[in-house]
Amino acid sequence: MSGREAPWRRESFAHFRTIPTRWLDNDVYGHVNNVVYYAYFDTVVNAHLIEAGLLDIAASPVIGLVVETQCRFFSSLAFPDIVTAGLRVAELGSSSVRYEIALFRNDAIQASAQGHFVHVYVARATQRPTPLPGPVRAALQALRSPAPSG
Amino acid sequence: MSGREAPWRRESFAHFRTIPTRWLDNDVYGHVNNVVYYAYFDTVVNAHLIEAGLLDIAASPVIGLVVETQCRFFSSLAFPDIVTAGLRVAELGSSSVRYEIALFRNDAIQASAQGHFVHVYVARATQRPTPLPGPVRAALQALRSPAPSG
């Protein structure tokens, strides 16, 4: 279709998470199914939030709702590959954040797939948009990439 | 972030498939997890291909590989909702097809979520791009929407 962007590289990311594939990730063609890449996406995002103390699944009064995701697929992953997910923040709005995520197969330095993931922060009780809490904003600033789409 | 497109409506689609939600589709926030929407996407696409006689999972010498997907989320789905997926073809290239898919909750006429799904056809043996087989092209022409993104 249109011209495709190039695969991102490991050196464009500073935050990583290791995600081993599972048998069930493979589909009938013998590769990780396209759907499962998004399970890697929200795992790397939410694990970062939880481990940084920014999200308590049961109790946080403000939570991120996913409003848009996208993934481009360059080459296959397959069980039992180990995936390394790179995570960076590409845009910070008043109540939203756009993450960029790249998935690297085993020791590869070029992404097998990459995309974005947009959270809008809402009050859990009302589901209405709300400004990013200060500590969340500060932590996400630290995830901004030096070269936003490099 | 950027201005958001409006939810698509049922009348912009002619091909539909009913997809009941499952208990496991719900995540910890009580709604269908964002990842699962893509499972609905590739179900409606591949079910159509199989039922139209255009795809034999085990034997077709030419298959579609997913190179890009995207979804925008407007409102929640939740188990035990019944989802109706609308499917149309937005672009037909020589070896690729871009589907647009909308997911309607129960009797809603506006989509809860919508997005696209791009297949590039490859020879199964070599995984190299190959022109769309004639019968596939003909069937996909019939799925072209009168108003491509209406």
Next chain:
Amino acid sequence: MSGREAPWRRESFAHFRTIPTRWLDNDVYGHVNNVVYYAYFDTVVNAHLIEAGLLDIAASPVIGLVVETQCRFFSSLAFPDIVTAGLRVAELGSSSVRYEIALFRNDAIQASAQGHFVHVYVARATQRPTPLPGPVRAALQALRSPAPSG
């Protein structure tokens, strides 16, 4: 290993639910992966509870926790098969219920797979076992099979 029980038949069930397979249900061998059968199991159980007004996912003060499940696999299911799940109650304890579930492929009268699913009812706040609420018990009595394992 040991002698295997025979596949259950449709006439041994009175409550059914239709569960269409999804593309992602198939694994690399071209059949529905063994894990996914359990997604059918908890879908048929919980959909019944919700639709009978016995479970409000967000609000019920008493909920069922799964303490044991088992499945025996006789023959394959594969996308795009339509699965019909049969559900019956085999045992009702003071705070627990043992369901038996059979999965029928398309129009088959013998189960492709069958098993059980045991819920222990707990107070949501304390996660301690609690007697089955009266309306739940009454509804589950109505699901008892005439021939418990026939």
Next chain:
Amino acid sequence: MSGREAPWRRESFAHFRTIPTRWLDNDVYGHVNNVVYYAYFDTVVNAHLIEAGLLDIAASPVIGLVVETQCRFFSSLAFPDIVTAGLRVAELGSSSVRYEIALFRNDAIQASAQGHFVHVYVARATQRPTPLPGPVRAALQALRSPAPSG
């Protein structure tokens, strides 16, 4: 219902695999859904077979089909827990193997859940039972637990 077996302990296993939880593993009650435990089961079994050179997903003429699985659930797992799966062989038949698997939460020494997983080996082409290949049998012998159900 009936008396329950006690949770197995780490010292009863010699083969382990680390399986990080994923966001999507959690269900609406905030814990890993019962279905997902079985995804851990077939991941530990098949990863062992592949890494030991005993299974080539695309090419092995003889493969294991799952004929029975069971799991007992003692306590919850939840994202972002790290699961350690212990694997041992409890029974070796002429054409079948019964694995026992325990899932340990983070540093726990008692299993959160445990169960079994039975493979019958079949010729891929005919799907008919076939004796365990010699190298498979030898490798599985090495996984026999000293105390089969301890």
